[in-house]
Amino acid sequence: MKRSPATPLPAPKERRRLREAASLTQAQLARRLGVRSDTVRAWESGRSTPRGRNRETYAKLLASLERSGAARKGNGEGEDHGMVTTCLEKLADEAGHRAVAPEPVRFTQAPPDDDRSYLTPAQAFDALYAFCAPALVRQTYLLTGRRELARESVERAFQLAWERWPEVARDPEPAGWVRAAAYEWALSPWHRLRPRYRKPEPPPADGSDRALLDALLHLPPPQRRTLLLYDGVGLDLPETAAETEASTPTAARRLLHAREAVATRLPELSDPELLHERLAEVASAERLRAVKPEEVRRGSERRARFWTRSAIAFTIALIGTTALTLFTAPTRYEPPVPPGETVQGVPPRVAPGPLSEEERELRSKLREELLHGPERLAPQAG
Known part of the structure; x- marks a missing residue:
């Protein structure tokens, strides 16, 4: 049985251009297709390709967007359409998925259920690490300006992910989970100590x-993180706000202030597209390599064993201290001894002094007297 040929699709950049020309966000397009917004982002970046019914529906929608765009261009309405959008909508309709990393590997659709081979937790972790770690190290370098801290932050984030792998594996976006953990570790104020x-x-x-990195490091950490997520990684505004734990208007204000600050120091980077390209160039210029995933897993397991043994040792010490306290504690109540009080009216005790002449004579007489008393009179018979 021969398979029918797949429905042709435009190139990933053309898909994104058609969506932006229709003033649609990735979330709006995803709702029309009945998929997730990150799925649309993956299709527009080329990381994955739609298949089956999703491919046919996506192709028809792109064709209709192309026809409507051509009609608007013929009527001269294309230039006036973008003037009615607000600041938030403009930010949300900017570039789709723009990553600091080079073009990632493509993932294909999974085989049927009867032929599917499941990955072990270690294999799944290694695949996630190989896909995310190189780009994440470069992003963290832009965030901190320190190469060693960038590598340490990414390694610590993946160690934490391996410790909580059941939670990370069920997360809708494991890469976002690890990225948030790495950014939090990198921006910790305790590193300065x-x-x-x-x-x-x-x-x-x-x-x-050097000038661009200096301009980034002069931004406040929340603005720097927002700028890197939106203009560097390529997240849309709601996702950026969610990852930075801020509201969407707050994230928009942070982004605008960060862009203004960078444009003030570097006027040639006032264009967001050019800023995105420069961020990718600066990150790619540094030779930043991540350690192997096996070393990360072993480090995570060593940390887990260390903290487990520390908790066991602390528990044993606490139990021993409690047992010693119970063994040495008194079994009955002993009232405390009250402090002594001074007794009034008692003459002070005087030590004996030397004897006088009369006392010596009296002592001599007493010593000469019989010690057994007078003689006993015995009765006699008459």
Whole structure:
């Protein structure tokens, strides 16, 4: 039995252009297709390809968007349409999925259920690490400006992910879970107290890269993170707001302020598309390598064993201290001894002094007297 040929689709960049020309967000297009917004993002970035009914529906919708765009262009309405959108809508309708990493590998549709081979937890973790870690190290470098801290943050985030792998594996977006953990670790204010991070690292060799990184590091951490997620990673505005734990208007204000600050220092980067390209160039210029996934898993397991043994040792010490306290504690109540009180009216005790002449004579007489008393008179018979 021969399969029918797949419905042709435009290139990923053309799919994104058609959606933006129709002033549709990825979420709106996903609702029309009955899929998730991250699925539409993956289709527009080329990370995956729709199949089956989703492919046919997507192709028909793109064809209708192309026809409606051509009609609007012929009527001269294309230029006036974008003037009615608000600031939030403009931000939401900007570039779809733009990653700092190079073009990632493509994932194909899973085989049928009867032929599917399931991955072990270690294999699934290694696949997630291989897909996300290289780009995440470069993103974290833009966030902190420190190479060693970027590698440490990503490694610590994946160690935490391996410790909580059942939770991460069920997450709708495991990459976002790890990215949020890495950003939180990298932006922790306690790193400034560590001796290894007190001295600044050598800046990038290129002058323009050094100027852009310096402009990023002068931004407040919330604005820097929002700018990197939106203009660097390519998240849309609601997703950026959710990952930074802020409302959508707050995320929009942070993004606008960050763009203004960067444009003030570097006027040539006032265009968001150019800023996105420069962020990718600066991140790719540094040779930042992540450790192997096996080392990350072993490190996570060592940390888990260490904390488990520490908890067991603390529990044993607590039990021993409690038992010693119970063994040495008194079994009955003993009232405390009251403090002594001074007795009034008693003459002070005087030590005996030397004897006088009369006392010596009296002592001599007493010693000469019989010690047994007078002689006993015995009766006699007459």
